[in-house]
Amino acid sequence: MPRFPSSTPSISAIPSTVYSPLAHRLSHHQGERFPFHVGDTWMEPPEGCRMEDLSIAENPGMHRYPPVNGVPALVDALCARSEERHGVPTSAENVLVTAGATAGLGSIAMAVVAPGDEVLLLAPYWPLIAGIVRCVQGVPVPVPLFHAGAPSPEQVTEALAAALTDRTVAVYLNTPNNPTGHVMPRDVIAAVVRFAEQHDLWIWADDVYEDLQFEGQHVPTRALCPERTFSCHSFSKQAGMAGNRVGWIAGPKVGMDEVRKAALYTLYSAPTASQLAAVRTLGEAGRAWAADARTQYAHTAKEVAGLLGTDVPRAGTFVFMDVADRLDERGLPGFLADLVEEGVLVAPGHSFGPYPTWIRMCFTAVPHDATLCGAKILARHLGR
């Protein structure tokens, strides 16, 4: 019972930093800085989709509360987009605009995780998801699978089965994957879906990198299993507006009714102006921006992977690599501290699952040339 001055045990147990415990040191660094620890982009959002493009003359009341569910023009556009991409009938009762995909997943967790319930996290995973599950008194259960290439559907099913207990309520998957840059093929996603169906689990599909797949077609999980999938999306990556805090969820009415309540009470709504900007990205300007980002990111990804000697990411904004053979007696903290001395910040592997000797580097946080410059410092520390 967290009377003053105590707090909830589940929260006390969560680490207070995710992307780097050393970030404060970078602010004191004198030379060039390479903030590769957070996933962001150096690109400004598409022209016409920026805050300066939104006037009260054109949008009177644009600083007032929006409808809780989202600005109607955005909700309508997202229904159409989801229907087209997922091949699933999608109306306003299936969609909720959220204050970023992060808040969306927070609301999903509140809605379907009771204290002590377990959520299977296909790992490596987006690092906030484990903390989200803990924040609602649930238990995150990492299922390590995708760090070393492409497991078969059978391997995936086997790993999920080994982690299942009678407290398991949901399975979380993220494709294209943060941090690996891998893309799950259809048969692997189908195996996850079949497993969820067999064991009455909800599916949390984190699709926020869907528009940053460099080649081939993204397979949306909701297309395979609309009745139990919460499909989570964001404008942060696809339009370079992470600071705007707008994402959305598409899912079955039976679940969305409850997710909507959690969001209503703990967030009220996503920001109005950010939603108006988001609507604008769904047209040609946004498509062109995403195509340009894919081209530029793919180019940088290839060169960075070459420098570091890793697989070339097939999507997204990260490389993930094991640096075990470069660690001295100080372990990963020492390796990270040495990098910070040269202005380079990367995220520690334990944030992504049981990967205490791995690191994640974002290759889109600063422009191409600066990224290569920082990657060369990292490559030197890797002995390459």
Next chain:
Amino acid sequence: MPRFPSSTPSISAIPSTVYSPLAHRLSHHQGERFPFHVGDTWMEPPEGCRMEDLSIAENPGMHRYPPVNGVPALVDALCARSEERHGVPTSAENVLVTAGATAGLGSIAMAVVAPGDEVLLLAPYWPLIAGIVRCVQGVPVPVPLFHAGAPSPEQVTEALAAALTDRTVAVYLNTPNNPTGHVMPRDVIAAVVRFAEQHDLWIWADDVYEDLQFEGQHVPTRALCPERTFSCHSFSKQAGMAGNRVGWIAGPKVGMDEVRKAALYTLYSAPTASQLAAVRTLGEAGRAWAADARTQYAHTAKEVAGLLGTDVPRAGTFVFMDVADRLDERGLPGFLADLVEEGVLVAPGHSFGPYPTWIRMCFTAVPHDATLCGAKILARHLGR
């Protein structure tokens, strides 16, 4: 265990509408509409503090992630403001910028309410707070006090003592009060503080209407008890930017460290552009706007109270009144439905505590003349 297709029992039990179950009907209404059910303002934000005033030329990267704790210029300004208003030393470790006060209170609840814990809510209360407590598996305990004038400190202490159990962890108070427009005097706040100190409770002080007190000086609870008070604030009301979703919390480091974690994992950050706009309101333009809002709101409040025969609100944007003697066999739902027929939406009393025959009307949602026009319709239904 909420496996598909079930959800968390605590969420299932929460009502899905707060401000009006009839809001959808208003959109079909042909004549003039009076959306008095949500608390908002017809005024546009101060000039110079709108989205159109924020350019990437002046603020490169303004659509990217901000620091989790808040944009540094805003955090610094809020430290200075809190220190001045509360008379309490306040540094960045005491402050967190949140995606609205709503999200701030959500993070506080996550941080200090364990499943089954109880939170005393001085009632009538801001309606989302009960749902917030339920969202984190806590139990909201209304302590009805302020609906009928001004209780003495002794009465407040007595009512709190009657509601206390061994599961009580916190007490929530909101002054200036939504929905009553009352202002708690210093001796009443001091009684709440003393009670919290005696019983090791956290204090959640909801000060979002602090700049909308029409006369006299707001008494901030944190000034009386900085070591255990989470002081919750918002730019929504004081600068007419509810859609921007920016608020902040000031509190003791020991609690803020945990609140910060809950916010990090379930929200990541407040919107960047909204924070840049918020900084701008803390100067002269914002002060002038708030002064103008106070004058205009006080004027409308007086006329509305005259029309409806209620006490004149001393602060804020609402009147709260018992309409028991105007209800027929259909009860409050019938009364609300009759109002909607004439384009008037108000919020039902049960959202604010045990007030099944009360209604709340926002008198700042539309301009003065339109407000009076709608208030006259309401007055007719009240038989005045």
